[in-house]
Amino acid sequence: MQLIYWILIALLTLFILIGIKDGISTFFGMWFEYGFKFAALTAILISLIIAPSIIKQFVPEYYDYSIGVLIGYIILLAYLRLNTKKHEEYKIED
Secondary structure, three states, X not given: OHHHHHHHHHHHHHHHHHHHHHHHHHHHHHHHHHXXXXXXXXXXXXXXXXXXXXXXXXXXXXXXXXXXXXXXXXXXXXXXXXXXXXXHHOOOOO
16 A cells, blocks of 8 residues: 555656646746746746645735735736736837
């Protein structure tokens, strides 16, 4: 039975490492295609999505603040997206 547990732990570790590799390659792919600002904003968003579960487990009294920060960050990203699109419409080509 312990052999099955070790095999499952090894598979889980393998999947986690593959996920980390894919995440890093996606980050650099976005960096090269869209620029560092977009890649950094996306990495922060993913971190904020993961953070509430970690905060709830270790520091539950700050859980509400983490949800508020996540909602505020999503609103900020939406504002930046709309603001960027508005400026691109009025961009004058030489």
